[in-house]
Amino acid sequence: MKIKCKSCGNVKEVNKELIGSILGGTLSSFGVWAWTSYLFAGTGMAFGICVALVAGGPALYAYRTEIIKLLMDKGYKCDKCEAKDWDPILEAHDYINTKETYFEDEVKKKEFGRKATKYSNFKNRFKKLQIKLDNQNIEDSTELIVHTGAMLNDMNEFLVKELCFIKEIDPSGTQAKKIEKLKDTLSKEITNHLYSINNLRNKIMHPSDYGIDLSSLNRLEVENILAECKMAMKNINYIFEKELSSFDI
Secondary structure: OEEEEOOOOOEEEOOHHHHHHHHOOOHHHOOHHHHHHHHHHHHOOOHHHHHHHHHOOHHHHOOHHHHHHHHHHOOOOOOOOOOOOEEEEOOHHHHOOOOOOOOOOHHHHHHHHHHHHHHHHHHHHHHHHHHHHHOOOHHHHHHHHHHHHHHHHHHHHHHHHHHHHHHOOOOOOOHHHHHHHHHHHOOHHHHHHHHHHHHHHHHHHOHHHHOOOHHHOOHHHHHHHHHHHHHHHHHHHHHHHHHHOOOOO
C-alpha cells in the first residue's frame, strides 16, 4: 500500500519499517509472532489490522482508513513539506483484495492467529519462569525445582510438537522418539539441546529413577540442579529464536 501527501503529492510506501519507525523504531526487527502480539496487545488495534500490518502489501489497503488514522494520530509528517494529511493510493492489485477476499480461506487466517497467540503465550510463560529462577530463594528450592521441571516439560513438548509440524514429521511417540525422528532435519546443536532439556525434565519429574530425593538435597546439589535449569532455559530460548521465531502465513 502507498500513501500520498495531500499537500505536496509526496508518495510513501506503507510497510513494517515505516510503522516500526512510527511506533518505536525497533519493531521491524521483530519476528512475525512478536509483531502481531505487540500490535494487538500494545496498541489496542483490532486483530485483523494487526495481521494486515504484518502481512503488508495488498492486505493493508483493506484497512486503509484505520491505517491513515493511525498515521495521523501519531503525527506522521511528510518528509518534504511536513504536512500530516495523507490519502491512500489505489493500485490494481489493491482493488481486488478487500477484507473479504484477502485471506484465501478462513483456515489460513485462523492458523496465523493460532500461531501468533501460541507463540506469544509461550514467550510470556518463559519470561515468568526466567524471573522466578533469577530471583530464586534457596529455602523454597524443592518447590521451585518441581515447578521448573513441569514448565520445562511443557515447553519442551511445545517446541518438539511445533518442530514436527514445521518439518512434517509424525508427532507420535515419546519425546525422545520425536526428537530421534527430528534429528535428520535439525542441526546437531539443536538436537543435542532438545535431548538435554528432555533428560533434565525426566530427572526432575522422575527423580527416583536417578536415585535422587528432591526433599533431601544439600545446598550444593540444589545449586547444581538450578544451574542446569538455567542452562536449559537458555537452550529453549535459543531453539525458539533459531527455529520458530519467524513463520510464514
